[in-house]
Amino acid sequence: MLNSANRISQGLIKSLHQSAKFERILCADIYPSYSVHQKWFTFLEDLSSTSKTQIADMKIEDRSDLVRALGLSSHVLFVTHDYYELVFSKLTMVVNAAKLAREAKIKKFVSLSPVEHYHYGETNPFAVQTQAEADARKANENVVTIQSDLVFGNYGTVVNQLLTRIANGKKLHLSPSTQKVSPIHGDNLAELVEAVLTGDVNSQALVAKGNESLNWNEIVNALQQSLGTKVEVSGGSFLSSPLQNNILSEMCFQPCYRNLAQFVNKYESPQGQIDSKFNLNLKSFKQTYGESNLRKEDFTKKCSNSECALKWLFG
Secondary structure, three states, X not given: OEOOOOHHHHHHHHHHXXXXXXXXXXXXXXXXXXHHHHHHHHHHHOOOOOOOOEEEEEEOOOXXXXXXXXXXXXXXXXXXXXXXXXXXXXXXXXXXXXXXXXXXXXXXXXXXXXXXXXXXXXXXXXXXXXXXXXXXXXXXXXXXXXXXXXEEOOOOHHHHHHHHHHHOOOOEEOOOOOOOEOOEEHHHHHHHHHHHHHOOOXXXXXXXXXXXXXXXXXXXXXXXXXXXXXXXXXXXXXXXXXXXXXXXXXXXXXXXXXXXXXXXXXXXXXXXXXXXHHOOOOOXXXXXXXXXXXXXXXXXXXXXXXXXXXXHHXX
């Protein structure tokens, strides 16, 4: 798996590891900071010790590392990473990896692009991401791309960030898109990815969506009710809003939160519906986040480091 350290990738790894359908999973990532390494090691400790599937990891620093990782693999799962300051690699790495996978004669290359991991600092984040996926399919006929709608459950990126802010009494700076969201549970996404990796797929471009149609107010209200706590929602001031692309915004808000706010603001629903032939028993967002279903303490930020102190103070 390429770009294995983000939350959505971890959910997929856990599911594939438990299925024991692969002899080994090689997890390769940029791992840009100590905190990312630490989260990754913590995740590995939680994996089942009874699975026959081995887990190995590798840091990708240059092209030779990517070539080596592909040379050790038969199937590749590429997940768009959640490092919002490494935008160049977000748009080019999938194309380069697809080209190298063709040269390495990889049997199956699956590229998963969660809409919440796109770079919303771009003028048109959907156009540039869609173009990168199209370029990857053009470069390698064995590439299958999957666009996923908002992911929920234990391994969703944005939903977890929202729950953490709500639990910690942090304001949400939201000016939401009017488009409806069809969230998909991480478990269902993992089922789909496994089916694509191990089976025959006619289409090169797939969509992963749930069967509910929710607006952003319904999503935020469900998360508040599930935690049993309210949150202040504001668009922010002209100068200190994460929706602004300026120096003050960069100083006051973490890149992941700025991208979250802009994602909600610019959100567009992936085109198409999930293929019924996969026969997924789609889980419900509203049932998952029913009233008082979650414990606030599970999302309370236990500690903070000095680097993030200012951003959490303003954010």
